[in-house]
Amino acid sequence: MNFQQLRIIRETVRSNFNLTEVANKLFTSQSGVSKHIKDLEDELGIELFERKGKRLLGMTAPGRELAKIVDRMLLDSQNIKKLAEQYSQQDQGNLTVATTHTQARYVLPPIVAKFRQQYPKVKLHLHQGSPQEIAQMLLAGEADIGIATETIGNVEGLLTFPFHSWHHAVIVPAGHALEKQVAKLHKSGKQLTLAAIAAYPLITYHSGFTGRASIEKAFQEAGLAPEIVLSALDADVIKSYVELGMGIGIVASMAFNAERDLNLHRLDCSHLFPANLTRIAVREGQLQRHFADHFIALCAPQNVAKSD
Amino acid sequence: MNFQQLRIIRETVRSNFNLTEVANKLFTSQSGVSKHIKDLEDELGIELFERKGKRLLGMTAPGRELAKIVDRMLLDSQNIKKLAEQYSQQDQGNLTVATTHTQARYVLPPIVAKFRQQYPKVKLHLHQGSPQEIAQMLLAGEADIGIATETIGNVEGLLTFPFHSWHHAVIVPAGHALEKQVAKLHKSGKQLTLAAIAAYPLITYHSGFTGRASIEKAFQEAGLAPEIVLSALDADVIKSYVELGMGIGIVASMAFNAERDLNLHRLDCSHLFPANLTRIAVREGQLQRHFADHFIALCAPQNVAKSD
DNA sequence: GATGCTTACGATACCCGTAAAGATA
DNA sequence: TATCTTTACGGGTATCGTAAGCATC
Numbered sequence: 001m002n003f004q005q006l007r008i009i010r011e012t013v014r015s016n017f018n019l020t021e022v023a024n025k026l027f028t029s030q031s032g033v034s035k036h037i038k039d040l041e042d043e044l045g046i047e048l049f050e051r052k053g054k055r056l057l058g059m060t061a062p063g064r065e066l067a068k069i070v071d072r073m074l075l076d077s078q079n080i081k082k083l084a085e086q087y088s089q090q091d092q093g094n095l096t097v098a099t100t101h102t103q104a105r106y107v108l109p110p111i112v113a114k115f116r117q118q119y120p121k122v123k124l125h126l127h128q129g130s131p132q133e134i135a136q137m138l139l140a141g142e143a144d145i146g147i148a149t150e151t152i153g154n155v156e157g158l159l160t161f162p163f164h165s166w167h168h169a170v171i172v173p174a175g176h177a178l179e180k181q182v183a184k185l186h187k188s189g190k191q192l193t194l195a196a197i198a199a200y201p202l203i204t205y206h207s208g209f210t211g212r213a214s215i216e217k218a219f220q221e222a223g224l225a226p227e228i229v230l231s232a233l234d235a236d237v238i239k240s241y242v243e244l245g246m247g248i249g250i251v252a253s254m255a256f257n258a259e260r261d262l263n264l265h266r267l268d269c270s271h272l273f274p275a276n277l278t279r280i281a282v283r284e285g286q287l288q289r290h291f292a293d294h295f296i297a298l299c300a301p302q303n304v305a306k307s308d
Numbered sequence: 309m310n311f312q313q314l315r316i317i318r319e320t321v322r323s324n325f326n327l328t329e330v331a332n333k334l335f336t337s338q339s340g341v342s343k344h345i346k347d348l349e350d351e352l353g354i355e356l357f358e359r360k361g362k363r364l365l366g367m368t369a370p371g372r373e374l375a376k377i378v379d380r381m382l383l384d385s386q387n388i389k390k391l392a393e394q395y396s397q398q399d400q401g402n403l404t405v406a407t408t409h410t411q412a413r414y415v416l417p418p419i420v421a422k423f424r425q426q427y428p429k430v431k432l433h434l435h436q437g438s439p440q441e442i443a444q445m446l447l448a449g450e451a452d453i454g455i456a457t458e459t460i461g462n463v464e465g466l467l468t469f470p471f472h473s474w475h476h477a478v479i480v481p482a483g484h485a486l487e488k489q490v491a492k493l494h495k496s497g498k499q500l501t502l503a504a505i506a507a508y509p510l511i512t513y514h515s516g517f518t519g520r521a522s523i524e525k526a527f528q529e530a531g532l533a534p535e536i537v538l539s540a541l542d543a544d545v546i547k548s549y550v551e552l553g554m555g556i557g558i559v560a561s562m563a564f565n566a567e568r569d570l571n572l573h574r575l576d577c578s579h580l581f582p583a584n585l586t587r588i589a590v591r592e593g594q595l596q597r598h599f600a601d602h603f604i605a606l607c608a609p610q611n612v613a614k615s616d
Numbered sequence: 617g618a619t620g621c622t623t624a625c626g627a628t629a630c631c632c633g634t635a636a637a638g639a640t641a
Numbered sequence: 642t643a644t645c646t647t648t649a650c651g652g653g654t655a656t657c658g659t660a661a662g663c664a665t666c
Contacts, residue, residue: 001311001385001388002310002311003309003310003311044388044389044392044396045392045393045396045397046392046395046396061395062391062392062394062395065391066388066391066392069384069387069388069391070388072380072384073381073384073385076377076380076381076384077309077381079377080309080352080374080377080378081352083370083373083374083377084352084353084354084370084374085353086370087354087369087370088352088353088354089353
């Protein structure tokens, strides 16, 4: 048994049992991959993979159990390397943060700026993706820290803790009818309603992103079925189309900047949609460079711009 | 990094940083050991061992942390082998039980007999040692199951659960004065006292064995300092000297067999000494063959002979 | 002087990649 | 036929053990 064999086992699972792909990912030859698997199976005296003729289709029962252990071992092997870097190059190295557009664009900048000041020699990698992709990157060891709002909370193998809580807000073109409506309501001591919002065509996030689920839930519970004319990955795109007059937008409230978004106005609706909790996630059992812990420490409340 | 290097790191710690010894233990050459350590240190870019000139004296801080991870990895590598055996040879293999004389001689026989019936192809290895040695064997992976009474409960890295609870008993030569004394006490509804026992020279276990600590504690709390004229590792030895009239014995009550020990009588003293809890221990994180789990299951209360 | 670690060097075994053959869709 | 896996084989590399050199006690 050697590490190359273990890497091959892990990569075979990840690559859906296509050994050619495994060879490419690990920068080695197909034949070597094949032989390594055979050698390991011979050494252990058990079949690890289900085969139909020469094709691999999946794992056997012992194979699945072995894969779990292999994952742990390779994680530990990574931990050894991280440990060594920790001591040999105190404040140097790489930190990969996987996050969504919203966080990267509107929440993380001040934190990243502070971090760079403290660790000028650390190379920061900011990866953008969906919450699912972020979880995958963490589990595969491709990212050190993940930050996302949905789903990330209950992924097996991840350790998460709260980062910050925020609300959605409605954005409208300056002078929009809804804006006047809100002004009137305020005078009589009332607030904006979901029904009033649902009367207009909406532009908001793709499902799975930035609290889209909580928006849908709020409307559904109110018995409303608003027309969502456009969905996008990020608030910048949404704002562009709101400016064009295609509809009113629902975005994370911190995505609105009064100084820059001169053609838009923000309407508070923290009473309409439930608060969203953005979480920080790391892979369970993975050793973190000390500056990674420091990055997480920087994500304390006082460094997060108030958005409501 | 390869497994041989990891094995060498682990063995170096275990062998007190004597590389010659490491080489012998791992059946390889000194020079190879030396080179492997150097290679690993070079690869990681850190010193793992404290050196004085050419001698290794101990570990550096990163070395100590690395050793922990290495232990985990090698444990997992063992787990992979166990897993493979599990599937390739269902009911074959080896089971090493480390225990003390008392358990091996008076408690385990019926359990071992049942086990052999169920798994005739499993080779059982019964290792005897002190509780400390038992813990060491478990932690080093040399034994699968440990059974002992003292200290084993709070050893880091071991998982323990209760096996059975038992009391000490006093044994005396047939017709001994203490025996008559007890008979009298019984008639007036009274019981044997510690003071009555302490009046005679005592023969019991070595300290660290079979509840010796709880015996001492009981006397001490009663303000008594009995004379222990002989201490031994096991009840058989103790009984021999009690028969010779050297003193009265205090042994685990299950060590007395009325049918065999015709020259001795047992006096109940479950009210004088606290109960002793014998525990079963396994190494934390170590995969167990399924017949090992079965062995533990056999240690259920109904299979343990009542001793009080 | 005895023990213990390191370095040098030659033999061996292992790992890798190319190429050809066989199997599957 | 195109894709994929296995087997065979030659070249290269890494590992191992012997032996010599050199510290430490």
